[in-house]
Amino acid sequence: MFAGRNAQRRGESTTHASFYKLETNTLEQPKTHSRLERITVYSAVFVLHIPKSILEQLQALAQSAKPLEIVGLLGGSELTRISTLIPLENNASDPTRRFEADRHSLVHGLKILRESRLELCALYHSHPNGPALPSKVDLENAQWDVPMLIVDAVTLTVRAWRLVDGSEVKLEVMS
Numbered sequence: 076m077f078a079g080r081n082a083q084r085r086g087e088s089t090t091h092a093s094f095y096k097l098e099t100n101t102l103e104q105p106k107t108h109s110r111l112e113r114i115t116v117y118s119a120v121f122v123l124h125i126p127k128s129i130l131e132q133l134q135a136l137a138q139s140a141k142p143l144e145i146v147g148l149l150g151g152s153e154l155t156r157i158s159t160l161i162p163l164e165n166n167a168s169d170p171t172r173r174f175e176a177d178r179h180s181l182v183h184g185l186k187i188l189r190e191s192r193l194e195l196c197a198l199y200h201s202h203p204n205g206p207a208l209p210s211k212v213d214l215e216n217a218q219w220d221v222p223m224l225i226v227d228a229v230t231l232t233v234r235a236w237r238l239v240d241g242s243e244v245k246l247e248v249m250s
């Protein structure tokens with residue numbers, strides 16, 4: 076299944092370098108779990124745990140950035156326990172409608188995770204006008220095998236998604 080997806084990726088046009096495509100081609104995800112372990116975990120029903128403080132930080136960032144989209148990394152442990160939020164620069168040509176992580180901030184963010192011995196648990200971005208649902212473009216561009224948190228910057232709803240198949244991931248907020 077993944078061999079097939081990779082083959083498909085190689086055939087894709089690279090004219091618009093998205094957040095995902097950039098990483099797939101040029102960077103390594105920080106990981107202590109193998110790709111197979113990740114796939115096994117993410118294929119099953121699972122819960123992503125997020126501290127209330129990080130959830131509030133995410134909501135505040137999305138709200139203050141309006142009308143622009145925000146983007147970033149969420150690091151933690153055991154693939155599902157988020158403990159760190161790393162904002163990235165949105166370098167998209169139209170950041171009110173798209174996100175594209177700035178390459179330098181992405182490299183730096185991944186380095187921080189590696190050096191902190193944290194794993195990449197999820198990615199996030201915001202929808203300045205809502206909703207907290209993946210857009211067609213989000214689904215088309217999905218290539219990282221980690222969940223994506225989407226913040227609705229109007230209602231401040233945060234939901235998590237596996238963009239590979241469009242299914243929702245349960246988000247448990249820890250106080």
Ligand SMILES: [Zn+2]
Pocket residue numbers: 200201202209210213225
């Ligand atoms: Zn989106």
